[in-house]
Amino acid sequence: MSAPASYLEHHEPLATELHPISDATLTVRVIKSFEFRTQKSVVLKNLDLRTLTVEALMNLVREEVKKGAGFKPYRNLVLDTMKLYTVAHGHKTQNLIINLDHDEWILDPSKTLEEVGAQNETELSFFNREAYEKFKLDPEVKWD
Numbered sequence: 214m215s216a217p218a219s220y221l222e223h224h225e226p227l228a229t230e231l232h233p234i235s236d237a238t239l240t241v242r243v244i245k246s247f248e249f250r251t252q253k254s255v256v257l258k259n260l261d262l263r264t265l266t267v268e269a270l271m272n273l274v275r276e277e278v279k280k281g282a283g284f285k286p287y288r289n290l291v292l293d294t295m296k297l298y299t300v301a302h303g304h305k306t307q308n309l310i311i312n313l314d315h316d317e318w319i320l321d322p323s324k325t326l327e328e329v330g331a332q333n334e335t336e337l338s339f340f341n342r343e344a345y346e347k348f349k350l351d352p353e354v355k356w357d
Contacts, residue, residue, distance in 0.1 A: 233333075234261070234262040234263055234326075234327055234331075234332055234333065235261045235262070235263055236259055236260075236261070236333075237259075237260045237261075237262050237326075237331070237332065237333040237334075237335075238256065238257065238258045238259075238260070238333055238334060239256070239257050239260060239270070239326075239331065239334075239335050239336070239337060240254050240255070240256050240257075240334075240335075240336045240337070241254065241255045241256075241257065241270070241274050241295075241336075241337045241338075241339050242254050242298060242311070242336065242337070242338045242339065243255060243274065243278060243284070243287055243290075243292065243339050243340075244311060244338055244339065244340040244341075244344075245286065245287055245290060246344075247311065247340075247344060247345065247348035247352075248348065248353065248354060248355045249354075249355050250354060252338075253283060253284060253287060255274050255277045255278075255281070257270075257273060257274075257277075260326070262325065262326035262327045262331050262332070263325060263327045264325060265325060265326050266322065266323060266324065266325055266326070267295055267320045267321060267322045267323070267324055267325075267326065267329065268322035268323065270295070270326060270337075271292070271293075271295055271322065271339065274292070274339055275292060278290075278292070290341060291341050292339050292340065292341060293341060293342050294319060294339070294340055294341070294342040294345065295319070295320045295322075295337055295338070295339050296311065296312065296318050296319045296320060296337065296338045296340070297312070297315075297318040297320065297329070297330070297331070297335070297336075297337060297338075298311065298312050298336040298337055298338045299312070299335070299336050311338040311340065311345070312338070313349060313352060320337075
């Protein structure tokens, strides 16, 4: 069943329709502190999600943290875990830096981004797993 002509005439393409998964843009939130909600985002463009693994993406972001302007306070972090935050046009959580629900959204480093469901405009959180588990036990925000 196709969409009505009136819909097609006035339909603005979604971000996921503008770029194929072979030329995607991802936003990665590099989390310094869960309690203080400190994070800095890295936007990576022209990624092929069919072949790029989660581990390779983690390494790309680590390199950006090493050399990127504004990342000096983040350079001593042990970043070892990546988790899906939201896909384009999906529902976002109340927490501004990470989705505390759905631990099954923690990504397997050996999988490709396509295999874990990433698409153009997907947002991910990158963090220290030990700090995440500690915060989940007492998810009190120290600064609001």
